[in-house]
Amino acid sequence: MSEPRSLAVRVLAAVLLILMLGAVMVTSATWWNGSRAARQSYDRILLGAATDIAESIRLRNGAPFVDLPVSAFQLLAQAPDDRVYYVVRDSRGRTVTGLTDSAEVTAPRTQSVGPVYWDGALNGEAARFIRVSRLFAERDFSGSVEVIVGQTRRARVAMTRQLMGDALWPMALAGLLLIAMSWLVVRSALHPLEALIQDLARRDPRDLTPMEADRLPRELQLMLGAMNRFMGRIDAQVEAMRNLISDTAHQLRTPVAAIRVQAETARDAATPQARDRAVDRLLTRTRSLGALLDQLLSRAMVIHRTDSAPRVSVDLREVALDIIESRDHDLLAPGAEVRLQIGDRPVMVRADAFSLGEAARNLLANALKHGRPPVSIGASHEAGMAVLWVRDSGAGPDETIGQRLGDRFNRSTGTREEGTGLGLSIVASVARAFGGRVAMDREADGFRTALVLPGDPTPSDEDSAP
Incomplete structure (x- = not known):
């Protein structure tokens, strides 16, 4: 199994991927802009040469005559490595002058009166062409004379490459600098994590x-x-x-x-x-x-x-009902009267059902052992809280028991030998775990011990509210 890569390597790999994607996008944009600039530059040369040739056309004895201007060829000489093609045709398509030894070039059919550009081939090599027309309306000759000038694309390609190189070399150097800076930044950012790892390794x-x-x-x-x-x-x-x-x-x-x-x-x-x-x-x-x-x-x-354990919605009425139906109190206090007092409205809390059941059993066991029958167990809403309570008919324990509520092995002086002093400690632990408390109150008809928890406003609870 291969060793997992470090976080620094992963971050640096992500940075490299981003830089590579950026390089591809920049290269594509640079190539497109470079080829466009080269096309526009050399198209202007073709237009200038064709225009010079068109302006040099004259009529002699009722036929067009061309005195080829030197300026046209000087413009085309801007690309010395490219092959050149030119031809001048009258309105009937007859050649007035041109490079007759070159392959015939056919211009696209279009109704445009302005210059027309197109890409084609010149002796099997990619080339760019332009057509310029000059209209004559005289007694001896009436019609248009067509001038076609073409040039291979070597200079255009060379210019595109040069523009790309001039633009990409600085970007490549900047990319290398960014990689080095990214590595330093990543190492600096991960230094606190490395210190944390070392601290954990040194700990007992x-x-x-x-x-x-x-x-x-x-x-x-x-x-x-x-x-x-x-x-x-x-x-x-x-x-x-x-x-x-x-x-x-x-x-x-x-x-x-x-x-x-x-x-x-x-x-x-x-x-x-x-x-x-x-x-x-x-x-x-x-x-x-x-x-x-x-x-x-x-x-x-x-x-x-x-x-x-995960917190789930629990109805405290069901907890009290399960305690009564289990009949565990018959073993603790045979013959003792135990009553169930619950209403129709759900008493919902968010807690662990098992822990609530243990707390309820200990509340009931504590009342049966140390209180007087009859004993009642129930659930109700009080002041916005959900309450699971047990009431017996006795006077209740000493005040010192309530002050030491939650301590383990908390016994009163009247505790019988079989008492462990853990019952209320369990109830207090459950109350703290679910954000509640244990309440002990003396009432007119006895003593009540209650587990008070925050209510859970479930849809069923809201729908059942009066």
Whole structure:
């Protein structure tokens, strides 16, 4: 596989292509202008020679007579390498004088009274001809006398080449100078990029801090800004993995030690009653460990998806309905009354449906564990925002819980043993990821925790608005 070309070579190749196209266009224009100038110059010579011959025609004894002027041949001598042809014919087409040893040249038929030019051949060589007519109206002779003068095109071609050479040599030198200047400009323009590459190569693989872009060109600032944002996302992912590993190692140590102690206690119990109590405690610890693992994985998945999953339009009513239909609350709080409160108007947001579902489950689980039934879950529009909320009939947690909202393992003093303190942390992470917040309010009929997100004004939402 061939090595890819550098950016400098690609830019220089594009510049060379542009210069080549320009050279072709300039060469074509120069050739056209040069050939036109040569044609006009030598056509004037032909016209002058033919006019001089026509003006030298006289009538003698009722017939045209020509005393060939020297000036006509002096004009034609401006092109010494060209062959010359001339002939004078009367009104009946008879030759008055001319080069009879040359091939006969036939003028085109036209009604024009002025000079007529045409291209033809003179003894097999490309030539240019002119016809000039002089009209006589006298007693002895009445009619027109036709003068045809021709000349090969060698001088015209030579003149065209000379004009092209005189015009193209300076342009060729200017093109070479432009190529050299283009190379210097390209190298100078790419110097900041090379410095950026060297800076990246010297960086520690674990260094994901943003790179300085103040002194760079605007295009590189845009690229570096995108790179810094990308490194920021990677840094957030790495930090999330570090937190997950640290939290898992820290939080699993106590439950595993407690399970080991309870298992040893059950093994060494002296009576069946003591063994049963130890087994019950062991089962409680196992359930708490399972809940902790579930929420650790749920939090890691939410953090990953909020950064990588595409945003789509999601109806918060469907999120609440899915939570009720899944019946997960029956496992958390068997027999607890859970109500669904949604309206007819869509509550649309732009987010990740999985992350919203995890947040809703943790809101409901938090209310079932720490609140009082009945518990309600619903979605609504409030002050231009889309709200997914859970309300229980209790008084709510201490104010310190709300102040530390979003911290991992945030437990109140009344939290039961199986609580992990990760539920509201997951909800807060989802809220931050989608530009929202978590609201906790004490109401007349209980305590409400809500996920407040910016609404998505989809066509269906607007059409359903009253």
